[in-house]
Amino acid sequence: MNKNGQINRRDFLKIGTFATGGLLVAFTVPDKIPFAKPTATSEAALNAFLRIGTDNSIHITLSKVEMGQGIWTTLPMLIAEELDCDWSQLHVAHSPPGKAGDFLEPPVYKSTGGSETTIREFDRYRMAGAIARTMLVAAAAKRFGVRSEDCRTENSYVIAGNQRISYGDVATEAAKLPVPKVTLRDPKDWKYIGKSRKRLDAPEKINGKARYGFDSQFPGLLTALVSHPPIFGATVKTLDATQAKAIKGVRNVVQIPTGVAVLADHFWAAKQGRDALKIEWNLGENANLDTNMLTDTYRQLAKTEGLTIQKKGNVTSALAKSERSIDAEYSFPYLAHAPMEPLNCTVKIGKDSCEVWAGTQSPLLHQAEVAAFLGLKPEQVQFHTPCIGGSFGRRGSFSSDWVMEAVHIAKASGKFIKLVWTREDDIKGGYYRPIYVHNAQIGIGADGFPTAWQHRIVGQSLFVNTPLADVIAPKGIDYSSVTTGAPYSKSIPDYSFELHTTSVGVPVLPWRSVGSTHTVFVVETLIDELAFLAKTDPVVYRRAFFKNSPRHLAALNLAAEKSAWSKPLPKGQFRGIAVCEAMGSYVAQAVELSVENQAIRVHRVVCAIDCGLAVNPDGVRAQMESGIVFGLTAALYGEITIQNGVVQQSNFHDYPMLRMNDTPIIDVHIVPSTGKMGGAGEPGTAPIAPALANAIFAATGKRFRQLPIPAFW
Amino acid sequence: MPLYQLSINGKKYRVNADAQMPLLWVIRELVGLTGTKYGCGIAQCGACTVHLKGAPVRSCSFPVSAVLNQPITTIEGISNDNSHPVQKAWIDEQVPQCGYCQSGQIMSAVALLRDNPHPSDADINAAMQGNICRCGTYPRIRKAIKRAAATLPKTNGQ
Ligand code: FES
Ligand code: FES
Numbered sequence: 001m002n003k004n005g006q007i008n009r010r011d012f013l014k015i016g017t018f019a020t021g022g023l024l025v026a027f028t029v030p031d032k033i034p035f036a037k038p039t040a041t042s043e044a045a046l047n048a049f050l051r052i053g054t055d056n057s058i059h060i061t062l063s064k065v066e067m068g069q070g071i072w073t074t075l076p077m078l079i080a081e082e083l084d085c086d087w088s089q090l091h092v093a094h095s096p097p098g099k100a101g102d103f104l105e106p107p108v109y110k111s112t113g114g115s116e117t118t119i120r121e122f123d124r125y126r127m128a129g130a131i132a133r134t135m136l137v138a139a140a141a142k143r144f145g146v147r148s149e150d151c152r153t154e155n156s157y158v159i160a161g162n163q164r165i166s167y168g169d170v171a172t173e174a175a176k177l178p179v180p181k182v183t184l185r186d187p188k189d190w191k192y193i194g195k196s197r198k199r200l201d202a203p204e205k206i207n208g209k210a211r212y213g214f215d216s217q218f219p220g221l222l223t224a225l226v227s228h229p230p231i232f233g234a235t236v237k238t239l240d241a242t243q244a245k246a247i248k249g250v251r252n253v254v255q256i257p258t259g260v261a262v263l264a265d266h267f268w269a270a271k272q273g274r275d276a277l278k279i280e281w282n283l284g285e286n287a288n289l290d291t292n293m294l295t296d297t298y299r300q301l302a303k304t305e306g307l308t309i310q311k312k313g314n315v316t317s318a319l320a321k322s323e324r325s326i327d328a329e330y331s332f333p334y335l336a337h338a339p340m341e342p343l344n345c346t347v348k349i350g351k352d353s354c355e356v357w358a359g360t361q362s363p364l365l366h367q368a369e370v371a372a373f374l375g376l377k378p379e380q381v382q383f384h385t386p387c388i389g390g391s392f393g394r395r396g397s398f399s400s401d402w403v404m405e406a407v408h409i410a411k412a413s414g415k416f417i418k419l420v421w422t423r424e425d426d427i428k429g430g431y432y433r434p435i436y437v438h439n440a441q442i443g444i445g446a447d448g449f450p451t452a453w454q455h456r457i458v459g460q461s462l463f464v465n466t467p468l469a470d471v472i473a474p475k476g477i478d479y480s481s482v483t484t485g486a487p488y489s490k491s492i493p494d495y496s497f498e499l500h501t502t503s504v505g506v507p508v509l510p511w512r513s514v515g516s517t518h519t520v521f522v523v524e525t526l527i528d529e530l531a532f533l534a535k536t537d538p539v540v541y542r543r544a545f546f547k548n549s550p551r552h553l554a555a556l557n558l559a560a561e562k563s564a565w566s567k568p569l570p571k572g573q574f575r576g577i578a579v580c581e582a583m584g585s586y587v588a589q590a591v592e593l594s595v596e597n598q599a600i601r602v603h604r605v606v607c608a609i610d611c612g613l614a615v616n617p618d619g620v621r622a623q624m625e626s627g628i629v630f631g632l633t634a635a636l637y638g639e640i641t642i643q644n645g646v647v648q649q650s651n652f653h654d655y656p657m658l659r660m661n662d663t664p665i666i667d668v669h670i671v672p673s674t675g676k677m678g679g680a681g682e683p684g685t686a687p688i689a690p691a692l693a694n695a696i697f698a699a700t701g702k703r704f705r706q707l708p709i710p711a712f713w
Numbered sequence: 714m715p716l717y718q719l720s721i722n723g724k725k726y727r728v729n730a731d732a733q734m735p736l737l738w739v740i741r742e743l744v745g746l747t748g749t750k751y752g753c754g755i756a757q758c759g760a761c762t763v764h765l766k767g768a769p770v771r772s773c774s775f776p777v778s779a780v781l782n783q784p785i786t787t788i789e790g791i792s793n794d795n796s797h798p799v800q801k802a803w804i805d806e807q808v809p810q811c812g813y814c815q816s817g818q819i820m821s822a823v824a825l826l827r828d829n830p831h832p833s834d835a836d837i838n839a840a841m842q843g844n845i846c847r848c849g850t851y852p853r854i855r856k857a858i859k860r861a862a863a864t865l866p867k868t869n870g871q
Contacts, residue, residue, distance in 0.1 A: 068811030068848045198807060203795055205812030206803045206819060208748015208788035215747035223742075248714065248731070266742040267751070268734045340752055340760065340813040340847040389750075389813030390847050423753045618807060622853070626810060629849025652757035652845060661838035663851040 021172035023135065025050040025128045049095075050079055050128045052136070056156055056168030058083070059091045064112040064121070065361060066094070067391040068626070069681040070619040071117045072201045075125050077616060078118075081192040082129030082185060085167065086156035092200055094385040095363075111362040113396050113510070115583035115679020118615055122677065123184075130182040132174075139174035140165050196618035201387075212387045213359040216346040216418050222251055222263040224409045224417045225270040225425075227277050229259055231645035232430055232505050233284040236260060240278035247273045252415065256408040258401075263413055267420060286505040287645040294504065294642075295331050295435060298458040302329065302439035306456050306498030309482050313494030318452035322443025326529060330440070331706045332518045334640035335433035335511055336426065336655060341389020343421040343429075345406035349374065349414075354381045358403050359388035361396035365467065369400040370407050392630070393510040394431060398466035401431065401507070427655050428647040432640055433511030434460040434504075436481070436518045440526060443494075448534025449544070452494040457481055457519070460508050461501045476501060480510065484582055484686070485519035487552070488527065488545050506642070512630055516582040516686035521707065524578035524690035529703065538577055538694065539565055551586040551610045552579055554671045558608035559588035562669050572596075573603060576694025578687035585611040585678030586671075589628065591691040592664075595699040598712055602632065602664040605688065610671035611678040620680045621668040627684020628666055633658040635689035639708050717777055721746065722790030732778035736770075737761045739777045740787060748788035748816050752845065759844030762817040763787050769824040771843070788816035791823060799823050802861035810848035818844050822858050830865040832858065 049061035060079055066072040072092050080087060133153055140158035141148045143165060151160045156167045187193070204210040229235065241253040244262055249269025254261050262273035319325065346357040354374055360366060363383040371378040388395065397403075406419035421429065436459035443452035461478035463469050472480055482499055489495045511517060531541035539560045546553040556579045560566075569575060572594045579588035592604045607624045614620040637656045641648045649655040693704050702713060714729045721744060728743045740749050740763065749772060752760030756774040763772045764786040791797045795804065799822050809815045818841070825832055825840035832840065837858055846854070 070810070198804065199809065201812065202804055202807065202809050205809040205815050206800045207791065207793075207795055208746070208816050210812055211747065212750075212813060214751065215741075217742075217745060217747065266738055268731065268738040268742075338847060340750075340758075340811060340845070342751070388811060390811040392847075423755075423758075622807065622810060622850075625852055626849040629851060630847075633849075651755055652753050653755065657758075657845045657847065658849070658851075659843075659845060660841040660851045660854065663849075663855075666852050 021054040022168070023052045023132060023171040023175040025132045050132055052132060052167050052171040054168045054171055056086070056089060056166045057091060058085050058089050058156070059093070061093050061095050063095055064117045065359075065363075065385055065388060066201060067112070067361070067388045067395070069117075069623060070199060070616065073197060073199045074118050074616050074619060075121055076200065077192040077197055078122060078125035079129035081190060082126050083133045084153040084155065089156060090200060111365065111396060113361050113393070115681040115683065119584065119677045119679065122615070126184050127182065130184055131180060134180040134182050135174040135177050136167050136170055138177050138180070139170040142173070143170065193615050194613060194617065197616055199619075210387045212341050212389050213344045213346065213357055214341055214389070214420060216344075216357050216386070218416065220416055221346065222265065222415050222417050223267050223270045224261045224263045224406070224419045225267070225274045225422065226256070226258060226405060226409070226419065227260045227262070227274050227279060228425060228429065229281050231281070231283050231289070232286045232507065234281040234286070235284065237280040237282045243276040243278070244273040247276060252413050253277070254409060254412040256405065256412055258405050258408070261409045261413070261419075263409070263415060263417060271422070283645065289505065289642050289645045291334065291435065291640075291642045295437060298331070298435065298437035298502065299329060299439075301458045301500045301502070302437050302456045304500075306458070306500040307477055308496070309477065309499055310486055310489060310495065310497040313452075315452050315454045315494045315496040318494035319441055319443045319454060322452055324444040324533070326440070326442040326444070326526065328440045328526065328705055330438040330518075330522050332436045332521070333638065333707065334435050334506065334642070335634055335638045336640055336649075337392040337394035337431075337509070337511055338426060338655065338657070339390030339392055339394055342423055342426045343394070343402045344419060345403050346418040347406045347410040348416045349407075349410050352376065352380055354407070355384070356381060356403065356407070357384040357386060358406075359386055359391075359395060360403065361391055362400075365398070366400040366403045369404060373404065373407060374411070392512040393514075397431060397509060398468070399507075423652065424650045427640070427649050427651060430507040431509040432506065433517060434462070434508040438518065438522045440522060442526065442530070444530065444533065448530070448536060450488070450492050450530060453489065453492045454496045455485065455522075456498045456500065457485065458500040458502060460504055460506075462508055462510050462514070464501070480515045483515035483519060484580055485515070485523060487523060487581065490548075491545055512627065513582055513682040513685040516580060516683075517634070520578065520580040520582070520686040521690045521693070524580065524687065525693050525703070525705070528576065528690070528694040528697065532697075542579060551673070551675050552581065554673070555579055555586040555588040555608045555610045558669050558671050559590045559606055562608065562667060563590035563592070563604075563606035565590060574695050574699035576691045576696070576698055578690035578694060580683075580687050582683035582686040583679030584676065585609055585680065585683040587624070587683045587687050589687045589691045591688070591695040593692070593695045593699065595696065600636065600696065600709065602662070602692065604665045604667065605691070607666065607668045607684065608671055609668070609680075609683065610673045610675060611680055611683070612673050612675045613677050614670050614680075617670055620670060623680040624668040624684040625666045627682065628688050629658050629663060631685040631688035632692065635692050635707055635709060636662075637708055715778070717780070719744070719780060720784045722786055723784075728777070730777050733776050735773050736763065736775045736777050736780060736785070737772040740772060740785070746787055746789050750813055750816055752814065752817075757845070758814070759817040759821060760814050762820040762844065764820060764824060767824065767827060769821050788820060791819060797823065798861045798864045799826065799857070802857040802864075805860055806853045806857040808850050808853040808857050810850055814844060814846045814848070818846065818854055822854070822861070825858065826861060826865065831862050
């Protein structure tokens, strides 16, 4: 796009018509990051569509997936802003499966994640709407015998004087016209953008009609459950499936690389069959894995110098000279994502084809992986993306783990299968947010501000050996491990930020808000501690650092104002605050709580976000609420532990979730901002844990340097 | 395998099932109504909530043989046009995100309001704490229940 809002059409779109008529605007949503293996599809493949049917229907096909974050509504708003269409005639779908040679083909859509969808698609989706509208107007003007300039558009109609014609009626003619140059609307004329709009997917999600991957049902489809090894990397030594096969409804038992699959007529039979399997395992090299011991090892490592991320001055000598200091060690556990809909994948392998149904963040990646395994071309693998019952990073699996598991089962059995994971498979199955240990040493100057700061992080890498390694983890330094970890470093003269990357046999994945889940906790609780030692209010103390960071400051100030920070709370209530930048947005949260007999009761959270332009403000608010509940759950309960190689948690009774009765009032405020657009799906998760810990300190005088906050102390 | 006669959303179904088969799988996989969801299988999350004679039960942990003659209502039986006051309130408050838990949430909320048309916050906590929402829609669920309650006639008992 150039400065005038004009698109470079070469990399953007293709116009066409359907056999049934209508106008099709197909456009590319490219990734800055090369996510696919080069074999997958060509760069210029078209992957998002706007189609106007002759019946005046408007079909929008999304290049990205809806997992709850709201893009099913936000992206269509962008098109509608330029198209002047009848919002009630909108039909939205995930990018379709297709056959090689179709006009639409190949159906490339890349990974969804990083809270980036709306940021990246902001121009393209508007452009598609503007191009379609201009063409529809031109076609209508021709019919009317007037100039395009004499027409206006409204609610899917082109109007000139007393003539009016629906988009559907001119869509086929419009498709034959040359592609116009267009200019996007001036923000002051926006009717959709910046105004809260109801979710288009809500109606079918309140009556049972929404079809998730778990709901796939076809004649002849068998349900498969897998007995996974009790220890990561263990393999089958002996298998006795006699009793399993004797269970009514069980059709087959097959061994696959990740365990033993039981195929049955339905879930219940498959579950009983799985329970009846007799398997001995080769335990492998992770049989002694223990998370307590692992954390201790990390602690030792954190005492030694790591790879430099950022360095200035001489932190060692500055620390030695400091009269006052903080010496702090932090630890964070493995965390499961636990999306509400457990993982599942339906696979049908044909002669020269394969069809896959899976709710995933990365269909393109899986398509390439499946094709390579089956010896097919990527376009011979059709991918269907149904509704997705949450993900939070789990369905962004770089190894396509559960999709490949399903494909292995289908291949080994020769059957049409639906793999489902039970909640136990999910909690025990790995792909966790990694364990991290931080070690921080801070020297404090006479004015109460830090003069030296040494900060070391130890943890597994999320991105080495993934398709994103070159971008996020070049030369073995995984920047996602340290992201948002140094917001205060500018004003500290002697500073060192270091990283140790470990290698452990527990598979890990990004988890909502990624590195900020731990870095922000450490930095924001330390700043609170420094403020306390300086006998300064923590909001006032932070402001001193943000003189040149107006967006941090704006979020902080708004949260302080809306929570009436300077006014006293009711007796027995205490507050804490934290602020951060995450995924390009600036979020501050103030927590109000009381502590009685070591039981923490969070009464209210006040959240302020500067995400630049909020395309759908109520959607942003919903994501902040969601992120806060997600972050509070982790801060209060979240912990996966491993003993003798075995994950100790298995379901919601021992990996608990925040529930209605624990949920505070949440007030979200959006900073009016002209800053660069930031994300919304993840940033709300980052500051809640430190704000909570800071409030706990205010209430009890206790500094917790680990998550979750212990149940007893 | 025993034969069971079930009444679901006012329709009669006959199914052959193992006596211990949880009602959830009977509803989803033998009857084919997929609005009722699996989330945990151990009565911890409420995604599978249905009504048995109007009362909420966790169908994942309720054997089909225990249904007897009691009529079952699933999310599909709440209304066929989103016209139930609870569904309307769910739209007004924009509750759903991923949506996966919402069938169960709505079934719990409908049962709550039937017994207690004007619940307090404590009543809402008690009735809804068996339903997990990983997307964290609880604040909106609370508001939606109150909004739906406001549309119901005041009763003497409450
Ligand atoms: S699936 Fe029944 S309570 Fe979770
Ligand atoms: S809306 Fe996603 S779990 Fe509740």
